[in-house]
Amino acid sequence: MKKLVLLYLVTLFLLVSLTIPVWAQNLYSIAVLPFDDGSIDETWWGDYDVGSGVADEFVTALLNLKPKTFRVIEREQIQRVLQEQEFGASGLVDASTAAQIGKILGVQFLLMGRVTEFSNKTAGGSLSLGGKGLGLQTTTSRVVIDARLVDTATAEIIVAAKGEGEKKQPHISLEYDWHTLDFSSEEFRATNLG
Numbered sequence: 001m002k003k004l005v006l007l008y009l010v011t012l013f014l015l016v017s018l019t020i021p022v023w024a025q026n027l028y029s030i031a032v033l034p035f036d037d038g039s040i041d042e043t044w045w046g047d048y049d050v051g052s053g054v055a056d057e058f059v060t061a062l063l064n065l066k067p068k069t070f071r072v073i074e075r076e077q078i079q080r081v082l083q084e085q086e087f088g089a090s091g092l093v094d095a096s097t098a099a100q101i102g103k104i105l106g107v108q109f110l111l112m113g114r115v116t117e118f119s120n121k122t123a124g125g126s127l128s129l130g131g132k133g134l135g136l137q138t139t140t141s142r143v144v145i146d147a148r149l150v151d152t153a154t155a156e157i158i159v160a161a162k163g164e165g166e167k168k169q170p171h172i173s174l175e176y177d178w179h180t181l182d183f184s185s186e187e188f189r190a191t192n193l194g
Contacts, residue, residue, distance in 0.1 A: 001157075002038065005191045006106070023037050023060035027068060027069065027070060027071045028069060028071070028079075028108050028109060028136050029070070029071045029073065029106065029107040029108050029109070030062065030070045030071070030072055030073070030107055030108065030109040030110070030111060030135055031072070031073040031077075031078050031101070031102065031107045031109075031110050031111070031133040032055045032059050032062070032072065032078075032110075032111045032112075032150070033055065033078060033082075033098070033101070033104050033110060033111065033146065034049070034052045034055045034075075034076070034079075035050075035051035035052075035054040035112070035113045035114055035115050036051055036079075036112075036113070036114040036115070037049075037050040037051040037053055037114070037115040037118065043121075046190055048114050050118050051115055052064075053074075054113075054115055055075065056075075058111055058147070059072055059075070061172055062111075070109075073105055073107055077105065078091050078101075078105065081101060081104050081105055082101070095148070095155045095156070095157050096155045097154070098112055098150045098152070098155070099142040099150060099151075099152045099154070099155035102150070102152025104139055106170045107152060108151070108152060108153070109150065109151060109152060109158070110149075110152055111147060111148070111149055111150075112147070112148055112150065112151045112183060113145055113146050113147035113148055114145065115142035115143065115144070115145050116144045116145065116146055117142060117143060117164075118142075118143050119141070119142050119143075120139055120140070120141050120142075121139070121140050121142075122138070122139045122140075122171075123136030123138055123140075124136045124171070125137070126137055126173065126175075128175055129174065131177045132175060132176055132177075133174070133175035134172075134173070134175070135171070135172065135174075135175070136169070136170070136171070136172055137170070137171040138168055138169065138170050139168070139169045139171065140166060140168050140169075141166065141167050141168075142164070142165070142166045143164065143165050143166075143174065144162070144163070144164040145162070145163050145164070146160070146161075146162050146163075147160070147161050147163070148160045
């Protein structure tokens with residue numbers, strides 16, 4: 001799934017880099033805000049910060065653009081400004097408040113957005129009889145994001161894009177004499193067969 005998300009992120013930034021001219025040695029300065037993930041049900045994955053993870057993927061994609069187009073501001077500095085100015089305390093950062101944040105950070109552009117879907121669904125089952133059995137399952141992971149590039153001088157949204165990715169992962173397990181071998185487990189992957 002990470003590869004699909006990264007593909008969408010790189011595609012977004014290729015589009016952005018085509019719409020923003022780059023002169024000789026001039027690089028545009030940009031800050032990537034943590035993506036809002038407040039609408040996602042957080043019960044199944046615990047304390048994982050999906051929005052910051054997506055922001056990290058964008059930072060990596062921006063820094064790997066060829067030719068180099070952007071100077072990216074460190075996330076710690078962004079977090080400090082958000083806390084000091086109490087932006088995002090309500091979870092509401094729009095284009096105008098993003099422009100204020102960008103001016104405080106001294107950047108020309110802010111990348112912000114929302115993770116609108118982040119899910120794992122497992123289907124399948126197993127059959128066991130007398131200590132012998134077979135289990136077949138497929139887990140489908142899906143992520144959908146909406147991203148916006150904001151000009152901090154005008155608070156104008158320059159580019160808006162939606163990206164989505166899905167990955168299916170099969171899980172096979174065998175049971176023999178009440179012992180289960182799960183071919184998708186970390187323990188199996190650590191063996192010579194895995």
